[in-house]
Amino acid sequence: MNKKSSKKKYVIWGTVIVSIIIVALFFIFNKKEVTYSTEEVTLGNVSQTISVTGQIKSKNSATLRFKISGIIDKLYANIGDIIYKGELLATISTQDLERKLAQARADLGSAEVAVENATQSVADTKTENNQSVSTIYTDAPVTLAQILNNAQKAHASLSGFYNYSGEILSAIEQSTPNYQLIINSKTAKVNADAAILSISMELTNFPANASTEDIDQVLSAINAPIQSLQNALSALISNINGIKTGLQVSASTLETYKATLATAQTNLNTAIADEIGLRADLNDILINNQLDLNTAESNYRLKVAQLASAQAAVATARQNLDDAYMRSPIKGIVATKNKEIGELVTVSDVVYKIIDGDDIEVVADIPEVDIGQIALGNSADGTLDALDPDEHFALNLVSIEPDQTMIDGVVHYKTRFEFESVDPRFKSGMSVNLDILVAQADDVITVSRRSITQRDGKSYLQIFKGPGQSPEEREVTIGLRGDQNAEVVSGLTVGEKIIIND
Incomplete structure (x- = not known):
């Protein structure tokens, strides 16, 4: 039984071995030659382009x-x-506009007359002010002469109570128990003499044709001396009121003294009143004159403003008519x-809407991922959807807007291209398919991009070594990559054949 089992195993293994041999012989004698798609390495040009769609627009x-x-x-x-x-x-109907312009011109005429009248009013006010001031100042020398006269009368009355040496009369001195009053009276005489001297120097022979400045100056100059004269008279009156009647001064004599001083005070009061009155009159007339002038000038400014408003109204009405x-x-x-x-x-x-059909451009929006490769002066090849797709037109990039344009949430930059030659068939709004040339290498070793294999960041080509031979895989350095082909910088020579990947 063991012999039969062993014999059966040998038969099975023999069958397997024969089958393997038959299969091997089949493949050996029926082996077909492997074919490749190849191309010969030559020199050529490599172009890199960016494709966008633009639209023809009129520049103007x-x-x-x-x-x-x-x-x-x-x-x-x-x-x-x-x-x-x-x-x-x-044109728009102009009937109402012409009416408004006529009314505006009429209002302007009235405003011009009002300004003329206001101008004249200011001039008249100045003239009247000068006349009123002139009247006051013309009468001033007379008033000043009266002031001098009354001051001199008051001083003369005061001087009658003193001797030639300027000492108060002995009868008065002996009848005045309060010696301080005597001292005050003596000082009063000195002050009174000095005051009347100052007043006389200012007012004696004061010219009738004095200027307003001279009158203002003299009023200021006599104010203090008149007050000094009043103080002196008051001191003397106090002294006389302090007399004790008796052997030196009788009661009747005392009353005469008092009457004389009352007359002196009246004269001095008149002088003071004239001085104050003249000063007040001058001040009042100047204030009133200024108020009148302010009113006239304010009215003038109002009329000038109204004139400007009327002029603006005419300009607006004229512009509306022109519009x-x-x-x-x-x-x-x-x-x-x-x-x-x-x-x-x-x-x-x-x-x-007016367009200039002779001055056109192509406007395209370039996405931000491509804008870095674009530069002024780039050439572009264009085709139009409205024309034969085999017709190509040359263009040049002339401007890139610096500010972004958002399209569907993506940043774009608006660029403008000009045709090198304008075709009369071009119409505003037509779409233009643009291939923008951004880089080019001429007379370089070129290969089809389909022949390049990328692996681990390196580029490889399959070099065809001949029929029946296995291809050689070779590492190469790739330069510019175009749309269909690429530049080989190193690792390949002209005339070699490479295998194109399907």
Whole structure:
């Protein structure tokens, strides 16, 4: 039984070995040659581009609105019309505007007359003030002469109570028990003499044609001496009132003394009143004159302000009338017309849009991930959806706005391109597909990007060694990467063949 089992195992193993040999022979004799897609390494150009979509826009366009509201009276242009700068396009009804301008001009005329009258009023007030002051100052020398006369009378009365030596009469001195009154009287005489001397020096021969400054100065100069004369007279009166009648001074003599001094006081009071009155009159007339002048000048300023307001009203009315005429600020083509004759138009309503069809540009929004590769002067290749896709147009990047534009939450930067040659078929609003050239390497070793394998941060190519031979994997240094091909900086020579990955 063991022999039969062993024999069976040998048969099985023999069958397996024969099968393996048969399979091996099948693959050996039926082996097919492996084929590769290859390309020969040559020199070429590598271009790196960024693709965006832009839109044709007129560089110079104008959206026209009236600056005032009203009813459209005339429309002179239609869509597609070629117009010139300054050309009249539309008007608003001007009847009410002309009426308001006429009224404003009439009000201006009245305001101008009012200013003329106010100017004359100021001049008249100044003249009247000068005349009133002149009258006061003309009469002043007479008043000053009266002051001097009454002061001299008062001094003369006072002097009658003293001898030639300036001593008070002995009868009075002997009849005055209070010797302090005698002392005061003696001092009073000295002061009175000095006071009347000062007053006389100021007022004697005071000129009738004295200036206002001279009169003001003399009034100031005599004020203190008149007060000194009053003090001297008061001291003497006190002395006389202190006399004790008797052998030296009788009662009747005392009454005569008192009457004489009363007359002296009356004369001095008149002088003081004249001095105070003249000073008050001068002060009052100056104050009143200034008040009158202030009133006239205030009225003048009011009329000038009203004139300015009237002038502004005329300017506004004239501007409103001018604004009723809409003129084109540029030369161009009427792109839109949104109103008809008889319609109400407000300052927010667009009536016309004018574009300059000869001066166009392409505006595109570049996302921030690409903007760092963009620079002024970059060239671009463009195709238009509205034209044959095989037609290509050359453009140049002319500006990049520094401020961001948010589009769907993504930061973009607005860029502008100019066509090197403007095609008459171009229309504002057409879409343009742009391939912006951001880098280029010429006459360099180039390979298809499909042939490059990346591994661990390194670049590899499969070098074709010939039919029936295994390819060589070689590390290379890649330079500029274009849209379809790439520059090989090192590791490859012209004429070698590389395998293209499917």
